[in-house]
């Protein structure tokens with residue numbers, strides 16, 4: 130069941146950031162429930178929109194929504210890590226603007242069968258793309274203690290990662306770990322009730338598993354440099370992140386492409402191929418307004434970064 134309850138975070142700011150031209154080519158890398166794509170489509174009467182999502186529920190819903198507005202769009206069911214390859218297949222090599230509104234949609238989080246929520250009991254799934262092979266259940270039941278510790282530490286920044294990994298290994302020796310609430314119970318038993326109720330490690334452990342299942346950080350690391358290179362002069366990329374791991378990656382990639390290569394710093398003549406490709410539109414990330422946070426508490430952790438191709 131797909132609900133119509135996704136509220137596009139910082140939508141007004143994202144649409145402004147893209148500086149939309151009526152005849153431009155735009156890419157929404159994270160279509161979701163078409164809140165942003167609908168606004169883009171309304172503004173590009175002579176342009177074209179390509180929209181990606183890994184999730185077929187989102188695509189099915191959004192295709193219908195967008196068709197009610199116009200037909201100058203193509204939805205691509207793929208991971209945005211392949212955006213360059215996918216866009217090239219559609220003869221699209223130059224783009225006026227990319228939008229990345231990262232993470233999960235509310236229906237993905239709220240639909241308990243998807244297994245993303247640590248508050249509802251469901252099989253441990255966590256795949257954005259239901260055709261993907263590896264689920265969270267596969268990871269908790271097959272990864273070694275070292276592998277589990279590493280992902281909990283790197284993707285969850287959880288200081289008790291090794292205790293939790295050890296608890297998982299002990300539990301699965303008795304019985305395979307099948308559901309979200311079984312995992313929550315194992316996490317609680319591994320760290321003790323005091324730490325559990327004070328720090329809620331299940332939140333970051335679920336985040337870490339989700340990132341591993343969907344290769345979320347690798348996707349950003351591959352897609353953003355490709356998007357930068359496909360931008361037309363004056364074209365923009367707007368990225369909305371929801372946690373510090375994502376934001377750090379985006380910040381570092383934008384910094385790398387907006388600065389002169391250190392070898393040439395201070396030199397009068399920089400070879401053209403070593404000049405920066407982009408400039409930062411905002412030095413510090415933009416944050417949602419108080420009003421938006423009150424209306425939609427899920428927007429609280431959002432950060433928006435914008436760059437322009439030069």
Ligand SMILES: C[S@@+](CC[C@H](N)C(=O)[O-])C[C@H]1O[C@@H](n2cnc3c(N)ncnc32)[C@H](O)[C@@H]1O
Nearest residue numbers: 137159161162163164165182183208209230348
């Ligand atoms: C926060 S929601 C986007 C909401 C959207 N802006 C809207 O207005 O409804 C993120 C969406 O991107 C998708 N997604 C996240 N990472 C992805 C990736 N690497 N490749 C493809 N889709 C991805 C998710 O399935 C989800 O539907």
